[in-house]
Amino acid sequence: MIPWLTGTPRFPPVESALDDPPGLLAAGGALDPEWLLAAYRQGIFPWYSAGEPILWWSPDPRLVLAPSRMKISRSLGRTLRQQRFEMRFDTAFSEVVAACAAPREPGGGTWITEEMQAAYRRMHELGYAHSVEAWYEGSLAGGLYGIGLGRAFFGESMFSRRADASKVALAFLARYLESRNFAVIDCQMTTAHLLSLGAFEMARAEFRAGLEIWTRQGDGPGRWPEHAGRGLF
Numbered sequence: 001m002i003p004w005l006t007g008t009p010r011f012p013p014v015e016s017a018l019d020d021p022p023g024l025l026a027a028g029g030a031l032d033p034e035w036l037l038a039a040y041r042q043g044i045f046p047w048y049s050a051g052e053p054i055l056w057w058s059p060d061p062r063l064v065l066a067p068s069r070m071k072i073s074r075s076l077g078r079t080l081r082q083q084r085f086e087m088r089f090d091t092a093f094s095e096v097v098a099a100c101a102a103p104r105e106p107g108g109g110t111w112i113t114e115e116m117q118a119a120y121r122r123m124h125e126l127g128y129a130h131s132v133e134a135w136y137e138g139s140l141a142g143g144l145y146g147i148g149l150g151r152a153f154f155g156e157s158m159f160s161r162r163a164d165a166s167k168v169a170l171a172f173l174a175r176y177l178e179s180r181n182f183a184v185i186d187c188q189m190t191t192a193h194l195l196s197l198g199a200f201e202m203a204r205a206e207f208r209a210g211l212e213i214w215t216r217q218g219d220g221p222g223r224w225p226e227h228a229g230r231g232l233f
Contacts, residue, residue, distance in 0.1 A: 005029035005056070009038040014058040014208060023059030030054070031119035033126055040147055040154050041215050043208045045188060050113045060204035063187040063194060067178035071198040072171060079164045080171060080233045085134040085141060087172050087229035093124045096131040096143045100157035112157060120156070123147060127221030132173045132229075134165040141165040144173065146186075150215040153177055154186040170197065175232040176224075183214045 003012050005028035017025040025044060029035050031054060039045060039056060048055040072080070097120055101112035123129035130153075133143040142165020144158035153173070160166035177185065187194050190201060202210075 002026050003028075009035040011039065011042060011044055011056065014043060014060075014204060017058045017060070023057040024055060025058050026056045027053045029056065031115060033123060033128070036119065036123060036147070037128070037149070040149055040152075041211060043186075043204065043211050045154065045156075046116070047111055048113075049111055057188075058204060059189060061190070061201035062204055062207040063190040063199050064202050064207065065174065065185040065187055065194070065197065065199040067174040067182050067185060069198045069200075070171060070174040071196070076164060076167050076171065079168060083233075085136055085165060085168050087168070088133045088135060088226050089176070089224040089228050090124075090130055091226050092133050092140055092143075093129065093131040093145065094121055095140055096133060096145050096159070097121065097157075099140065099143070099159040099161070100145065102159070120145065120147075127223060130224050132169040132176075134162075134169045134172075136162055136165070143169045148182075148221075151181060151183045151218040152186065152211060152214040153182055153184070155188070167197075172229045172232060176228055179232070181218065184210065 002024060003026045005026050009029060012026055014025060017023050031046060044056050044058045046054050047057050097117050101110045101117060103110055120129050129145060129147050131143055131145045134141050141162040142160035144155060144166060146153055146155040158166040158169065187199050
């Protein structure tokens with residue numbers, strides 16, 4: 001059994017999260033900014049399917065990427081040097097989220113529900129949620145979005161319509177965050193793809209302790225400059 005959350009955003013200790021399914025902590029609550037900010041500061045994130053209640057997760061271990069430690073393969077490095085994509089920040093947030101929400105195969109579903117999209121658009125309006133966009137010949141070719149709090153960035157989802165577009169977006173994000181002295185990119189769940197890019201697993205207790213420091217440092221919320229990616233590669 002997991003707690004059902006109501007009223008103010010108070011979460012149970014992350015140590016009480018289930019082992020099966022891994023990291024499931026609580027259900028209920030809301031997706032308004034107060035709830036989301038409280039969750040991310042404690043290393044908790046929402047993840048659920050349409051028709052389900054809001055489910056909150058805090059897996060152990062946690063997959064993270066240090067911005068300075070992203071691995072750039074030869075092929076990705078060649079793509080970056082060729083400057084195939086025009087990189088922009090925070091100019092098409094809603095389009096990026098909608099593209100991430102699109103089913104990856106015909107008839108497939110998505111966990112990025114309409115409710116979820118609306119919640120993160122609100123976080124973008126408040127300056128907490130950001131998009132990294134790869135444009136090709138005037139069209140959005142790939143990108144990612146997530147939440148920035150202090151010196152921590154919490155990655156939510158990415159998409160790609162052209163080869164390497166999402167990898168390029170992640171590389172630009174990592175380089176930009178490194179330039180701003182960010183400590184960590186939270187990747188949430190472990191995947192072989194992210195491990196190949198330099199992500200590594202961190203014990204939940206260590207991640208949680210880090211957030212106590214990182215989320216209280218750095219700049220406050222605000223839009224990222226549209227062309228902040230220029231000159232990073």
